[in-house]
Amino acid sequence: MQGSKLKQLMVGATLATAAAAPVMAQTNVTVTGLVDVYAGKMRSAGDARSRSVVNSGGMTTSWFGFKGSEDLGGGLKANFLLTSFIQADTGAQGRFPGDTLWSRDANVGLSGGFGAVSLGRELAPHFLPTILFNPFGDSYQFAPLILHADVPLFNASGWTNSVAGDTGWSNSIRYQTPNFGGLTANVHYQFGEIAGSTGRNNIGINALYFAGPLALTAFYHNVEINNPLNAPVGNVQPAGNIPLASGLFAARQTAWMVGGSYDLTAAKLFATYGQTSHNIDLDDKTLSLGATVPAGPGKVQVAWAQTKREGVAIGADVKRTTTAVGYDYDLSKRTDVYAVYMNDRITRTNNGNSFGVGVRHRF
Numbered sequence: 001m002q003g004s005k006l007k008q009l010m011v012g013a014t015l016a017t018a019a020a021a022p023v024m025a026q027t028n029v030t031v032t033g034l035v036d037v038y039a040g041k042m043r044s045a046g047d048a049r050s051r052s053v054v055n056s057g058g059m060t061t062s063w064f065g066f067k068g069s070e071d072l073g074g075g076l077k078a079n080f081l082l083t084s085f086i087q088a089d090t091g092a093q094g095r096f097p098g099d100t101l102w103s104r105d106a107n108v109g110l111s112g113g114f115g116a117v118s119l120g121r122e123l124a125p126h127f128l129p130t131i132l133f134n135p136f137g138d139s140y141q142f143a144p145l146i147l148h149a150d151v152p153l154f155n156a157s158g159w160t161n162s163v164a165g166d167t168g169w170s171n172s173i174r175y176q177t178p179n180f181g182g183l184t185a186n187v188h189y190q191f192g193e194i195a196g197s198t199g200r201n202n203i204g205i206n207a208l209y210f211a212g213p214l215a216l217t218a219f220y221h222n223v224e225i226n227n228p229l230n231a232p233v234g235n236v237q238p239a240g241n242i243p244l245a246s247g248l249f250a251a252r253q254t255a256w257m258v259g260g261s262y263d264l265t266a267a268k269l270f271a272t273y274g275q276t277s278h279n280i281d282l283d284d285k286t287l288s289l290g291a292t293v294p295a296g297p298g299k300v301q302v303a304w305a306q307t308k309r310e311g312v313a314i315g316a317d318v319k320r321t322t323t324a325v326g327y328d329y330d331l332s333k334r335t336d337v338y339a340v341y342m343n344d345r346i347t348r349t350n351n352g353n354s355f356g357v358g359v360r361h362r363f
Helices: 004-024 127-132 145-152
Strands: 027-042 051-056 063-073 076-089 105-111 115-123 168-177 183-190 202-211 214-223 253-263 270-280 282-295 296-309 318-330 335-346 352-362
Touching: 004 027, 004 282, 027 076, 076 115, 127 145, 127 214, 127 253, 145 282, 145 296, 145 318, 168 202, 253 318
Parallel strands: none
Antiparallel strands: 027 051, 027 063, 027 352, 063 076, 076 105, 105 115, 115 168, 168 183, 183 202, 202 214, 214 253, 253 270, 270 282, 282 296, 296 318, 318 335, 335 352
């Protein structure tokens, strides 16, 4: 009798497990990330002298996090992303002091035949067009286009990033279209969340087209409030203002860029052109050119960018020209080593030369 009951219990447990298995198989959560550290000498245009460094994020800003999706049936999925930047050279969290924990991604949404909708903190509209259409990708240390667009220099040059609004937008809604023969588009809207104020919001759109060796892109945004929106830290501009040269602040910026790449097999060519305009008579015009050339188990990278900054707000016009040459060697599908030399020049300031050697690992 006892043996019969035991058999019944075992059969019941087996059936319950079998019934639950398909449900569990529809849900997945992945721990993912990247660690990138380099050593070298760094000197940007305007620096008085070079610095010997061991820094995080030579080719890609180090990060870790979680992503997951659940199959809801009928082609509908629920998705989430929680990813955080880290400074792998010191173990500090974030890109800079005061950066939020999940400043890379913090969003949840639905996807299906209609495309995808997500809410939370998302990539800014200009992010994918800039990192996918330059030879150094998302390098915030050595990619000339990224340095001009997104990285301010806190030195004698007074250089401020050309593109306002941060590389991620908080409090935002993003809609991604389905893929139409290689073409997708993303529409971004960020709420200013200012009590008693209307119209202080950011809006942007980008388009990406991939068809064989040819790829094309474009983005446009209208930024009215800076980002992140958390309280200022130290001597940082008040939230809601966009930093410009000479300590000036603008209430609004419009920006656009077009770009393309073509893979000739023997070399892949890149080109972009874009403009930013502020409401206080300050305009940037940026041209970038570059190429990658396969060489053994890696590739040679060459990139050049020039930004002409004009307007009454800065007095005399300013020109910045940055050139980088590197070699990225793949040790495996997830690990590579690299070496990069960069020259940086800004009108009426000291020239800068930088060199770095690093290791990048994806997990």
